[in-house]
Amino acid sequence: MNNAGRRVAIIDGCRTPFAKSGTDFRNVTAVELGKASVRELIARTELDVEQIDHVVYGTVVQSVQEPNIAREVTLGAGIPPRVPSFTVGRACASSNQAITSAAEQIALGMADVIVAGGAESLTDVPILFSKEMREALVRASKARSLPDRLRAFATIRPRHLAPIAPAIAEPTTGLTMGESAEKMARENGISREEQDRWALRSHQLAAAATEDGRLTAEIAPFYVPPKYQEVVQRDNGVRADTSLEKLSTLKPVFDRRYGTVTAGNASPLTDGASAVLLMSEEKAKELGYTPLGFIRSYAYAALDPADQLLQGPVYAAPTAFDRAGLTMKDIGLLEVHEAFAAQVLSNLQWFDSDEIARKRLGRDRAIGLPPEDRINVMGGSIAIGHPFGATGGRLTVTLLNEMRRRGEQFGMISVCAAGAMGFVMIVEAAPA
Numbered sequence: 001m002n003n004a005g006r007r008v009a010i011i012d013g014c015r016t017p018f019a020k021s022g023t024d025f026r027n028v029t030a031v032e033l034g035k036a037s038v039r040e041l042i043a044r045t046e047l048d049v050e051q052i053d054h055v056v057y058g059t060v061v062q063s064v065q066e067p068n069i070a071r072e073v074t075l076g077a078g079i080p081p082r083v084p085s086f087t088v089g090r091a092c093a094s095s096n097q098a099i100t101s102a103a104e105q106i107a108l109g110m111a112d113v114i115v116a117g118g119a120e121s122l123t124d125v126p127i128l129f130s131k132e133m134r135e136a137l138v139r140a141s142k143a144r145s146l147p148d149r150l151r152a153f154a155t156i157r158p159r160h161l162a163p164i165a166p167a168i169a170e171p172t173t174g175l176t177m178g179e180s181a182e183k184m185a186r187e188n189g190i191s192r193e194e195q196d197r198w199a200l201r202s203h204q205l206a207a208a209a210t211e212d213g214r215l216t217a218e219i220a221p222f223y224v225p226p227k228y229q230e231v232v233q234r235d236n237g238v239r240a241d242t243s244l245e246k247l248s249t250l251k252p253v254f255d256r257r258y259g260t261v262t263a264g265n266a267s268p269l270t271d272g273a274s275a276v277l278l279m280s281e282e283k284a285k286e287l288g289y290t291p292l293g294f295i296r297s298y299a300y301a302a303l304d305p306a307d308q309l310l311q312g313p314v315y316a317a318p319t320a321f322d323r324a325g326l327t328m329k330d331i332g333l334l335e336v337h338e339a340f341a342a343q344v345l346s347n348l349q350w351f352d353s354d355e356i357a358r359k360r361l362g363r364d365r366a367i368g369l370p371p372e373d374r375i376n377v378m379g380g381s382i383a384i385g386h387p388f389g390a391t392g393g394r395l396t397v398t399l400l401n402e403m404r405r406r407g408e409q410f411g412m413i414s415v416c417a418a419g420a421m422g423f424v425m426i427v428e429a430a431p432a
């Protein structure tokens, strides 16, 4: 992005609380969550909605009834209907994609003010009928008489009535995310204890940042419809009371006999939404905003899903650093998305491996790592939760807010995604 167009400012961002699926938001759709986060963003930034040029929003499991979530969020969040909107999908990096698609429009001079973000409900997922049942329903809808309609179902057997839920599995390999994390743990020699330690750290740091208000400051309280009496104010997956002992008793889920990945060291299925306001540097000045920071560079990359599925960020990082004109030594804080502890530890191992750099990346040296106390300093997705379409917005806002508190100049975001894709963004703090 540097030397390629106008500078893109990240003004501010916020999110709903993140709730384990089937809990606080069991009766709330992704669209409702998205609307709440965008409305809050507009209120917090006192943005004149007439200034908005575009809305870009991400989601992974699309609603059949509301397939362009960006449009519904725009129309429901008090943004003028003339503002166009589009939905993007890049698996767990979908809200990162929303942010970079917005940034590209701003850099090219095609927009000045864009609301980006993403939402996910893993409670409210579309469940399909079998192919046979779908065909019978279509036949029945075309039938002209009651007997014809009944005949349309003549070939239906009890097994055709079984519903089909969306799988968190790779279409090309058939492996679930959890099985892929197991594979990475095995191939990289990451033990169960190391994974549980990372999970414990995630919960302890997230619990501390919830107690001292750093995490909750980014959260918009959510009044639960239809009565709006119950209010959710915190992420409900963070366990202040977990311990290595408790984590070590949990049974492996994806490889029951020899596995190491458990409910404790995996991110939970989660509902939630995030929203981020982006502007051109000039427009931010004109409207009197002090941005949180600027996008310095970013890169997407991918590998073969049959390889190590969640190592995409390792492939993206060298390009992002080249584009930024920086190295890992410049990075004061690093936010690594935590799909599984096995994946975080595998990413960190590879970021720091000269051998991986030579063999797989065509580079002489590894990009390296900052000290561990600069990585995910407010916990990560294992504790906070991971609504697929929303996590990228959370990481961006959390990183920039913490950089400001600590006076850090540069930060890095790393996100692995299904399809063996990876995303790395380098951000730069704005002078406060």
Ligand SMILES: CC(C)(COP(=O)(O)OP(=O)(O)OC[C@H]1O[C@@H](n2cnc3c(N)ncnc32)[C@H](O)[C@@H]1OP(=O)(O)O)[C@@H](O)C(=O)NCCC(=O)NCCS
Binding pocket: 092, 168, 177, 178, 199, 203, 239, 242, 243, 246, 247, 250, 253, 262, 263, 264, 265, 266, 267, 268, 269, 339, 340, 416, 417, 418
């Ligand atoms: C791993 C997974 C299957 C677990 O689902 P689940 O069984 O519904 O998880 P739960 O939250 O009910 O936890 C199971 C048990 O572990 C316990 N547990 C979970 N985390 C714990 C922790 N940190 N400390 C102590 N106990 C914990 C729960 O209390 C629960 O115990 P119980 O059965 O006695 O109530 C699910 O979270 C999952 O699929 N995660 C991966 C999501 C994914 O693939 N994401 C894609 C990333 S890119």
